[in-house]
Amino acid sequence: MLFKPILIKMRALVIILYLNFKFFRSGKRKEAEKYKYLELSNREEKEFLVIFSWLEHNYNLIRRLCHEEVFKIDRLHDSRDNHIFSFWNSGHNLSPKLIKWCSKELENSSNNVILLNERNIIKFDKLDLSYFKYVRKWCNKIDVLRFELLAKYGGVYIDADLWCREDAQFYIEQLEKKNSNFFAFSEPSIFNMRIGFLAGKKGNYISVMLYVALKHLWQREKPFFLEQVCFHHVRWLFMALCIYDNEFAENWKRSLTRNVLPNYALIRNLRKHGNKAHVYKSISQSDIHILSHKRSDIKIEQLVYWSKQYKFVDDRKCITVAEFNSRPKEAS
Structure with a gap:
């Protein structure tokens, strides 16, 4: 017990040193002034610029992989398109009481609900899932999986601990009605979104781009950096794509959102x-x-x-x- 505070301090020191190493190595120290309008803390700014630098060096490859993925998706057809997906790795039946209750409420309020877990996910043969061997924590695997599901199947992805009281198909219908491709709850900022509840049409550019970029990021970066140092990497990657990729930014501006955020x-x-x-x-x-x-x-x-x-x-x-x-x- 006496060593626990020391270990925590040592871990924090290692994270700070590693982040500074990545930050200075990226050569983005002078560019930090450009992004002051994002109102990030000193550490957040360093994390964001490291991810932004990574995107700059890999953007052409990611863009090419994205268009290849869209071409493959356009040729795929499946009876499970536009379903409502939720994932719990051990299965919703073996989950905590609150997760079980949320999944039952989701099934009662909505049609076409598919409850996924680590065993039945392999039945979805359109999914790649090769990144599972690079990503160790389930919360990080799900961050990639949610965008792959929306990219290849379309529909709605909802976190297992969200209580959905009404039919989630409403959001799919809104995409059709308003001729949009993607829905996410947005913060009052053009560069921010909540990823707990997402809806999108199959092959939508935002889901495909984030899926391809996240998969490539996990394959190229060390898990320690993304899990311990830059654990908000999804947020930073989304912001970097909004700034660096004009097509991504335009698609995000045309995406749907609501003025009421799910909260605590x-x-x-x-x-x-x-x-x-x-x-x-x-x-x-x-x-x-x-x-x-x-x-x-x-x-x-x-x-x-x-x-x-x-x-x-x-x-x-x-x-x-x-x-x-x-x-x-x-x-x-």
Whole structure:
């Protein structure tokens, strides 16, 4: 026990030294001033510039691989296209109680739900999954898998610990209705998105590009760097593509989003035994809520009770990312 604080400090020191080595080696020290408008901390700035430098050196290869992948996808047909996917490595039946409840709620509210795990994923023969041997942690494997599923099958990907109260097919229908290819909940920034809930048409450029780039990144970079040092690499890669790839940026601006973000408001109010007004506000403002499976103090009985007390008023409206970010700040 006495050595634990020392080991933590040593690990932090190794991470800082390794990050500085990658940062100075990338030759991007002088370019840091260009990206001050992103409002990143010193460490975040270094992480982002390392990923940005990697993208610059590998962009032509990634772009070529992306177009090859799109060509392959266009020739594929499958009866499982436009389904709703969720993944838990050991299987939803063997998952914690909260994950089981979320998966049952998803199946009750939506049609065409496919619950994936490490055993049945191999039945989807269009998936590559070669990156599984480079990526050690399941949370990082899923970060690549979610984009591969949307790229090759289309539909919706939803994290296992998200509570979806209404039919998730709504978002697929919105893509068709508004002639868009991709949906993600966006932060009030043109360079940010939430990856817990995604929807997209098969072969959409954003999913294909992120899938190819992430797979290539894991094959070329050391797992230690991406798992311990630059664990927000998906966020930095997305931002780098928005800045470096004009086609990616234009596709993202035309993508759909909503003005209500899934958040932890419901969990916070339930944990604090908040009054009815607070719980009602948090449970009625969105059809999707984040319920982290690590929070063992959240009781399923509470969620069942409040879901029956307050119904979600379905006034969901999707707008493009460009429209969302062009609104006055006080309105967003």
